[in-house]
Amino acid sequence: MAEKEVNPDENTIYVGNKPPMSYVLAVVTQFNGGSEEVIIKARGRAISRAVDTAEITRNRFVPNARIKEIKIGTESITNEEGRNSNVSSIEIALTTKK
Amino acid sequence: MAEKEVNPDENTIYVGNKPPMSYVLAVVTQFNGGSEEVIIKARGRAISRAVDTAEITRNRFVPNARIKEIKIGTESITNEEGRNSNVSSIEIALTTKK
Numbered sequence: 001m002a003e004k005e006v007n008p009d010e011n012t013i014y015v016g017n018k019p020p021m022s023y024v025l026a027v028v029t030q031f032n033g034g035s036e037e038v039i040i041k042a043r044g045r046a047i048s049r050a051v052d053t054a055e056i057t058r059n060r061f062v063p064n065a066r067i068k069e070i071k072i073g074t075e076s077i078t079n080e081e082g083r084n085s086n087v088s089s090i091e092i093a094l095t096t097k098k
Numbered sequence: 099m100a101e102k103e104v105n106p107d108e109n110t111i112y113v114g115n116k117p118p119m120s121y122v123l124a125v126v127t128q129f130n131g132g133s134e135e136v137i138i139k140a141r142g143r144a145i146s147r148a149v150d151t152a153e154i155t156r157n158r159f160v161p162n163a164r165i166k167e168i169k170i171g172t173e174s175i176t177n178e179e180g181r182n183s184n185v186s187s188i189e190i191a192l193t194t195k196k
Contacts, residue, residue: 035115044146045143045146047145047149048142048145048146048148048186051145051170051186051187051188052186054170055170055171055172055184056185059172059184059192067142067170070168070169070170071168072149072152072168072190073153073163074151074153074157074164085176086157088146088150088153089149090149092170
C-alpha cells in the first residue's frame, strides 16, 4: 500500500460515561499507533466529556494535535418504551497533520 | 450608522443550569430582534446544553440559522478553596447571514 488508508471506525473514539482519562488514553494510543487523525464522538450528556477529552489530549499529551473540525447534530434514538427522542451529538476531529 | 455594529456581549447567550428551552428562547429573541449572529457559550457540564440550545434553535425555531463556527477551549477557574482547576468551554456561533 502506497498510502495509509483511513478507516473511519478505527480512528473513532466513542465517549460515554467513563472518566475522561479513559478516553484520553484511547485517543493518545491512536496517535501513538501512527494515526494522523482521530475523531471523538459523543451524544447527550457525554458531549462535555468529549470536549474534555479533546482538550486534555491537546494540552497535556499530544501538543502538536490541533482541532481540524467540530460538527454538531441531532440524532433520533428509540428509548426502551419504543418512543423516539432527539439527542444532540458532537464530532471533534483532531489531527497532527501540518 | 450605515452598518449595524456587532456588540459581542449583546449577542452572546451564556448557557448554565436552567432547562435548555430558557436559552433557546433567549437565542430566538436575539434573532427576532434583528441580530444576524448569536454566540452561545458554556463551560463544563453545561456544554451539552449549549449544543442542545443550538440544535433546538436551528431545527425548530430559526431554520435559516446555520452554524458559522464552533470553538472549544480550556479555562482556568479558581474554586472556593482558592485552588485553580481547568474547565472546558465551548462557543457556538449561529448566523442567519447568507
